[in-house]
Amino acid sequence: MKKSFGDLSKTYLFLALMVILGPLGNVLLGKGMKRIGATASWNPNELVHFLAQLMGSGFIWLGVGCLLAFFAAYMLVLSWADYSYVQPASAVAYAVVALLGHFFLGEVVTPLRWMGVFIICLGVLVVGNTPPRTNEFQG
Amino acid sequence: MNLELILLLLIMLAGTGGELCVARAMQATGPAEELRPRALIRLIVRALQNGWMWLGLLLMAVGFFSLLEMLSLENVSFVIPVTALSYGFGALGGKFFLREQVTRKRWAGVLLVCFGVGLVLIGHR
Numbered sequence: 001m002k003k004s005f006g007d008l009s010k011t012y013l014f015l016a017l018m019v020i021l022g023p024l025g026n027v028l029l030g031k032g033m034k035r036i037g038a039t040a041s042w043n044p045n046e047l048v049h050f051l052a053q054l055m056g057s058g059f060i061w062l063g064v065g066c067l068l069a070f071f072a073a074y075m076l077v078l079s080w081a082d083y084s085y086v087q088p089a090s091a092v093a094y095a096v097v098a099l100l101g102h103f104f105l106g107e108v109v110t111p112l113r114w115m116g117v118f119i120i121c122l123g124v125l126v127v128g129n130t131p132p133r134t135n136e137f138q139g
Numbered sequence: 140m141n142l143e144l145i146l147l148l149l150i151m152l153a154g155t156g157g158e159l160c161v162a163r164a165m166q167a168t169g170p171a172e173e174l175r176p177r178a179l180i181r182l183i184v185r186a187l188q189n190g191w192m193w194l195g196l197l198l199m200a201v202g203f204f205s206l207l208e209m210l211s212l213e214n215v216s217f218v219i220p221v222t223a224l225s226y227g228f229g230a231l232g233g234k235f236f237l238r239e240q241v242t243r244k245r246w247a248g249v250l251l252v253c254f255g256v257g258l259v260l261i262g263h264r
Contacts, residue, residue, distance in 0.1 A: 083162035084233030116258030123251025134240035
């Protein structure tokens, strides 16, 4: 695997991982936190109970795992490509969230939101048409 | 300055500024040559030895908690322009802080993304 990927393919592959793992991690954390509920007070006993619930939640562990993997992918992509390339390209995540919401969760996606998704994709296509790395590495 | 304005600046400056510092650390670390787990762990450890990485993580945390605080306030509509504008701020940071070549074509793409993200966030509510 290590030599068969060109730099561009590696960048695209890990960008794809980023736009899937980031939203997935957020959704899982959100689901886990909703199940546990907010802490009512700063009482030490309640805080310990809250932490124990956090540690015992599969959703929280999965969410944290996804976000750690997201950050590792983010670091790798930034080692190959410009920040001004990666930041707009990762906005594809908004399209992923809208598509997942529409097809898997049956959410109503408003026409305005679809229009936004379309314009984001257009912008990402334009940015994707520029060379990913434009500066020299600094020590 | 009111609290919302301070939070707005923190979300944009600390959040995107943190990402720029992480990008600078990765720039100094150099490109990942291999995708084997051991080589990746070595790269991440090397990146964590760079001061920009820790400053970046700290700033990203400040940006994240500012966003949480902003969302807990009643006027959430502030978050929309901030999130959209952060793409413009990111491109400026790329140009001046990371010395990237942000061509007119890349600017055009960034502006489209800004506009699209704004519409997605407005359409979501």
